[in-house]
Amino acid sequence: MKGLILSGGEGTRLRPLTHTRAKQLVPIANKPVLFYGIEDMAAAGITDIAIVVGDTHQEIRDAVGDGSRFGVSVTYIRQRAPLGLAHCVLIARDFLGDDCFVMYLGDNMLEQGLAEFVESFEKSREQTPSLMGDAGPSRAQILLTPVDNPSSFGVAEIGPDGDVVNLVEKPTDPPSNLALVGVYIFDSCIHDAVAAIEPSARGELEITDAIDWLIQNGSRVRHQLLEGWWIDTGKKDPLLECNRLVLDTVARRVDGAVDDASKVEGRVVVSEGAKIVKSTIRGPAVIGANTRIENTFIGPYTSIGDECVITDAELDHSVVLEGCCIDGTNRITDSLIGQHVQVTRSPERRQASRLMLGDHSNLELG
Incomplete structure (x- = not known):
């Protein structure tokens, strides 16, 4: 096959x-x-x-x-x-x-x-x-799952013998709730x-x-x-949910360096070459290779890519791609941040941010 x-x-x-x-x-x-x-x-x-x-x-x-x-x-x-x-x-x-x-x-x-x-x-x-x-x-052979909104999917009708007898794409009157x-x-x-x-x-x-x-x-x-x-x-939101579900399956592994002033709690992967300095990582979370986390709180369901530098920040339920620099930000949550992005904060900003940033962006949170 x-x-x-x-x-x-x-x-x-x-x-x-x-x-x-x-x-x-x-x-x-x-x-x-x-x-x-x-x-x-x-x-x-x-x-x-x-x-x-x-x-x-x-x-x-x-x-x-x-x-x-x-x-x-x-x-x-x-x-x-x-x-x-x-x-x-x-x-x-x-x-x-x-x-x-x-x-x-x-x-x-x-x-x-x-x-x-x-x-x-x-x-x-x-x-x-x-x-x-x-x-x-x-x-x-097709894989099906029940859905709440079958009109948004291809939908299958199943005969009494268990075979598929009809398929309809995004039907206004769905023959079943079984989506492809x-x-x-x-x-x-x-x-x-x-x-x-x-x-x-x-x-x-x-x-x-x-x-x-x-x-x-x-x-x-x-x-x-x-x-x-x-x-x-x-x-974005389904991708972040998928990240959450997969992170729920990770096993704790700390290959990088964690200093005595830091806490790594729960199912956290700290990849080789990563450095955790005066920070808290609360799993499930993944920290990429050669990434530096300093004076920062990384909350659950967060994936940080390789070669990132994150200082004086707070993140949770987010996906950050490789090569990013995040400095001095209040809480960033429910965010998807592309590679080689720079995020900084002006002194006046206090509230949490939800971001979706393309690669090589440069953002100051004002």
């Missing part, structure tokens, strides 16, 4: 940060979102992976490389314009061949791994014809489907239309319900 990770989106909902970086490389607990998906595929035994990339292709290539650091082989496929998820399958035809494959949205984060999802699909195709039913072996999560498995029949469908009203080849084409042409589409949380990290 092969893997197809879609990382061609422009990240408009994370601007200004994504004016200068791929949204799939924004870090969660100091690790790019995209890396979690690659690692999940490797853990499921998928070692031949293609990544569909767009305008930020070089940045993603530089970050991921040939995949050897993850124990996989990575091929890059350029999508010249965001023409839909099914279009990604269309342009990946040569790479995919006739193999089954997992398709994964590169800005998604799942608590559940992929191994059981893949194993379930493979077992379903090994069943005897009598157990498969009239429709034969499964041609696709953004993880799919297909066999080679999907290539006929993506070649047969027409672009939607928004000019894209929709994967929901392709899956529905399979159903209408007699193919079995199975589903599995998601276990645990799922977050689309394409907006």
Whole structure:
């Protein structure tokens, strides 16, 4: 089985940060979102992976490389314009061949791994014809989760036998509350489907239309319900929530230097080369390599990137990327701060700040 990770989106909902970086490389607990998906595929035994990339292709290539650091082989496929998820399958035809494959949205984060999802699909195709039913072996499997607002998602209708009988994109009258999560498995029949469908009203080849084409042409589409949380990290607040959830799983590790006047409380990672001076770090939190924290309080659910300098400040529930300098600020909370940003405070400012700053910004809080 092969893997197809879609990382061609422009990240408009994370601007200004994504004016200068791929949204799939924004870090969660100091690790790019995209890396979690690659690692999940490797853990499921998928070692031949293609990544569909767009305008930020070089940045993603530089970050991921040939995949050897993850124990996989990575091929890059350029999508010249965001023409839909099914279009990604269309342009990946040569790479995919006739193999089954997992398709994964590169800005998604799942608590559940992929191994059981893949194993379930493979077992379903090994069943005897009598157990498969009239429709034969499964041609696709989708991951679903109940949501409170199904009209905002692609929604599945499930038949009495457990197979998917209908898919609707953002329906005004949803047939269920089961939304597509953004993880799919297909066999080679999907290539006929993506070649047969027409672009939607928004000019894209929709994967929901392709899956529905399979159903209408007699193919079995199975589903599995998601276990645990799922977050689309394409907006600031969901990204910060995802950072919180992942930080809840970290184990305490202090590889850097902590002086006697400092406190490191709870599940905190202090990376090699980091220095904590006259400060309090209250976990869960991650402090990047070669970062200096001085006369500062770092509160729970905060990730500080590598090579940062933070002095006389207070931060919590925030993600700070590498190379930032934050000096003399009152409380910064619920914030996403790009790389090489400088934040200072004028003496008059007292209230807390909520920030979303692109790379190389220079901000004085007045």
